Amino acid sequence: MKAISLFSGGLDSILAVKIIQEQNIEVEGVYVNLGFESNKEKINYLQNMAQKLGIKLHIIDKQKEYIEKILFNPVYGYGKNMNPCIDCHAFMIKSAKELMEKTGAKFIISGEVVGQRPMSQRLPALKSVNKLSNADGLILRPLSAKLLPPTIPEIKGWVDREKLLDISGRDRKRQLELAKKYGLEGYESPAGGCLLTDINFSKRLKDYSKNLELTPDEIDILKVGRHINYNGYKIIISRKAEENPFLKNYKGNKFIKMFTKGFPGPVGLIQTDADEDSKQKAADFMVSYTKLDKGDIIIGDKIYSGSKIDKKDIQKYIV
Ligand code: SF4
Known part of the structure; x- marks a missing residue:
């Protein structure tokens, strides 16, 4: 059994990988390069972190498609600035789904946490992301899974729902405890978002x-x-x-x-x-x-x- 993980390199995406790896599922990471990352060293960092986690990392360049299809015409509008976060998440998940189909993986994981970000991680926003990405049922969010309807991997028993978590909100206490438990070090501190924010x-x-x-x-x-x-x-x-x-x-x-x-x-x-x-x-x-x-x-x-x-x-x- 294999899953594709949206991999931003932030603590939440690292924990999502860990939680699924613990269930003896192979994970491959995908970083969708949209061009608006502020950190120039990002790719090096991601490669190092992927190596530490023992996952294969795919870096997909989607800058052109993102500009043409999403950036200036988002279905769900913008956040405070030029950040179309809901459409952007859906776009990344769509990209992960394409990779899932190519690599024979069966589902997608994401480190999103219910209620953590004002625009894109509220419950209705997560539903919109599912719908827009055309991957409804295939997106498992291990950190908040128990607060969300069961996904296909849980229903089919590929993943034990009981071992998934129920984290919500902006408080990062539980994530920091988990980081300690897994002995994680050198991860990026949570950033406010890409340059579009x-x-x-x-x-x-x-x-x-x-x-x-x-x-x-x-x-x-x-x-x-x-x-x-x-x-x-x-x-x-x-x-x-x-x-x-x-x-x-x-x-x-x-x-x-x-x-x-x-x-x-x-x-x-x-x-x-x-x-x-x-x-x-x-x-x-x-x-x-x-x-x-x-x-x-x-x-x-x-x-x-x-x-x-x-x-x-x-x-x-x-x-
Ligand atoms: S912060 Fe930037 S990269 Fe993240 S979802 Fe919003 S628009 Fe996309």
């Missing part, structure tokens, strides 16, 4: 998607830099050296790159179709974040002479 990231995403179509190429550049909207054109300028590679390595076709010519300064991007006035202004913005008052800025294959502007005057364009 972040107010500033959501503002940038909304501003970006007013005029431009999002593809996976642009996700990383939304995570860094100062974002400026000048005359309806988007300009992004790095704030520190560590952000430069994100902008330098941009591979899409919606932006062209901006560099200082012969003096230290930030790296920038400007919308490919920006007009001349906006490119000139972008050169001024670039110089404004250097130590010089004037300097040449390379934008695509042209050079613009930029002049420093007062930061207060730039502020009104910052997203």
Whole structure:
């Protein structure tokens, strides 16, 4: 008997694996990469944790499909920001179901806890997730199973329902006790959610998607830099050296790159179709974040002479 576990690497998903492994069921983990994770080291961390748990880990890249089908058109709407958590969970479960069918597993497990998150883990939300994912009856949530209707693996006796748990709410006391019992260490502390739950990231995403179509190429550049909207054109300028590679390595076709010519300064991007006035202004913005008052800025294959502007005057364009 084999189960596929949605594996975020958080304590709840680790405990869900442990509880099912204890019932002599083989578990394989799946991490669905949607692109909006804030932690850059995530994949390494997940691989290490999977190794510790003795599970095979599948990493599936679903960024494109997620953007096209879910992000801008969620059936159950958004949370506080641009986070479509109910649809997102259902999407991840659907992905896990595809893997379940491919690998010969018989059900899916998830570390969700009833009532833990305001939007996606209330009881009605879990029902919506089941319905939307088309995997109703196949999703076992070991941490809260006793508070939920029996699932197929419980009804068929593949899993002993009596050994499952009845945890609910935001208090993490029982999970921490279980972590101690299993000798778990080095797990991620519970995060508030992905970048879509972040107010500033959501503002940038909304501003970006007013005029431009999002593809996976642009996700990383939304995570860094100062974002400026000048005359309806988007300009992004790095704030520190560590952000430069994100902008330098941009591979899409919606932006062209901006560099200082012969003096230290930030790296920038400007919308490919920006007009001349906006490119000139972008050169001024670039110089404004250097130590010089004037300097040449390379934008695509042209050079613009930029002049420093007062930061207060730039502020009104910052997203
Ligand atoms: S926090 Fe982000 S990754 Fe998690 S369910 Fe919500 S939208 Fe999806």
